[in-house]
Amino acid sequence: MPPFEVPEGDPFGPHNLPYGVFSRPGAQERTVGVRLGDHVLDAGAAAQALGSPYASLLARPSLNPLLAAGRTAWSDVRRALTAWVTVPSHQETVAPFLHPLSSVTLHLPFEVADYVDFYASENHARNVGQIFRPDAEDSLTPNWKHLPIGYHGRAGTVVVSGTDVVRPSGQRKAPSDPAPVFGPSVRLDIEAEVGFVVGVPSARGTAVPLGDFREHVFGLCLLNDWSARDVQAWEYVPLGPFLGKSFATSVSAWITPLDALDDARVAPPARTHALLPYLDDAEEEPGGYDLRISVAINGRTVSEPPFDTMYWTAAQQLAHMTVNGASLRTGDLYGSGTVSGPGPGQRGSLLELTWNGREPLELPEGKRTFLEDGDTVTLSAWAPGPDGVRVGLGEVSGRIVPS
């Protein structure tokens, strides 16, 4: 099959066109690529061959210049790319710049500025509340329905899919221990999330209103917020997670532009509490996304978290994150928080899937409460696209190696 013809229904057809950064064997040079089926188009080289003005955004070693260019440029570039891979006269010109995915190396596609992680799934928050505070009157903290709870994570340890994750060491202390002990985490977990990538900056001292979400956010990816639950439990009061999270956060090699996900937009769940005006999305366009996520351990699906169940939307998270005047930078990344649906087979962490280790998963390779060395975790997802075709998200995969 000629490279431009992807199989019918391929989730990475010309309706998708996610962006990444790749290099070819033996070459140091990185450049922006666009995925088409199981090929990657060297978008910068194609733009140069066609004399396109977008070469200055695409013949670059990271997505940051494109991210910074803003919504009009994002639409224009996407329209151009669509033509290049679908119009025969263009196809002929760009064909030499189409490489099999299997022949290239994929890199972290953008320079991460600040990384923020939210906690926006009500099912997840209630599961965690029931596990850790079984006697509490309400499994949610009092602020949960009033604001999207978030915190800053470590931008410097965001890694691309395929990067091994070294099991972190740290302090842990069971309530029965007289003093903390040190060693490799024995409760290493995943968090299945969606990451949003900021393109257009905002000025310090100004807030980004709900309706401006698509002016600032370029696209999304899958994100695995690896978590050492034992380290986290001992350290997190009163200032939140730190070393329990900061050793690694994995993201997809492919950033799906929001423009590819218009058919996946859905209304978020009904709000049970009145929202302050800056978060009130009743009159806004639908802020949710219908993304069907799968979590696999060593190739076997263990959960299917539905993203459309998230209580807080990415637009609300952006409005909240900036309402105090905090500025945005190109490359800011924020995670949705663990995605968990209402069903037991829809939970986005092993903490919940095994109910804090009490109900192990039965895998062919043995029981799992938390991750063992050698385990590979892969998140994948798709969204409804035009004419019933799926839009595939780039998978995010990582293997645990011993410390």
Add this chain to the structure above:
Amino acid sequence: MPPFEVPEGDPFGPHNLPYGVFSRPGAQERTVGVRLGDHVLDAGAAAQALGSPYASLLARPSLNPLLAAGRTAWSDVRRALTAWVTVPSHQETVAPFLHPLSSVTLHLPFEVADYVDFYASENHARNVGQIFRPDAEDSLTPNWKHLPIGYHGRAGTVVVSGTDVVRPSGQRKAPSDPAPVFGPSVRLDIEAEVGFVVGVPSARGTAVPLGDFREHVFGLCLLNDWSARDVQAWEYVPLGPFLGKSFATSVSAWITPLDALDDARVAPPARTHALLPYLDDAEEEPGGYDLRISVAINGRTVSEPPFDTMYWTAAQQLAHMTVNGASLRTGDLYGSGTVSGPGPGQRGSLLELTWNGREPLELPEGKRTFLEDGDTVTLSAWAPGPDGVRVGLGEVSGRIVPS
């Protein structure tokens, strides 16, 4: 007085030589400068004029290349600079590159990678515990004496001294309020801290041992971690501070190299709890620094926090921050946490100085519980230097402007 002759005892004499980044009037170009008295030496231009190999580190718009160059280069460059400003033959060559401080604009001196804030003063932590948890058995949380508690902050809103701070807006909810309200913070506070600047990166998956602190950390500065206490109180359970801090963090325009502070090194307070080996500094070189900080509001000193009272040292913080394998990047910044001494006039926040607003400060311009619009807060500090001369730290100053 010729520019190279600073007054005797000047805390910015040739024994100090902190680094910054400046531009001259009308010029867009930024370059590395070294402070000498009330002048700044254009270090890059001086290096070029002298044919120095260090021009490649100094004729740059940020300190990052110098930071990345490592300890041997740091010492060599400092030795060279000392010669340029003290040896007459060199002085003659570099004199044209010495500009009055009053004639230049100072900029953020390095590109901040990740920003982490700690909580390392026992006096501060006990004050906060007594204010917010008066009925608790112990004013410290159980983990406090076992690890230096820290969390990630927002790197993108680290600003240089002199930058105005817009009063942040946000949600707050008093226990008596039926629902949160939104508006400008009414409990805007400071945190007087010392910031440490990482130069040499470390690899993901490896830990930086205590003894390697000076191989990685280039220098320090003053840091004001502005805090909206009302926003923070409502948001921070369970994932820590977020919008209550993320609107601005101010740092000095001058980074003092650790090499200028050898005479200020002191042992930290006696440890009351056994430490895990990776934090045990009993056999290490003294990890504390004797820095005498002053906090002034509108020019009037309101507190003098002594840095030598900090329970956790910067070396311990670095060891802890990386013990899970989190990597370091050039430009990582970490704050010590609010510096508070044992005395009431030694507290590093208004929260403590006014005991949560119950004991207002009496200033000539009126009573203060928290900051009012128009207030300017200035942190300054000095350390013991060679032969009894003081080593001055660059001040950090910021004025509150209305939202």
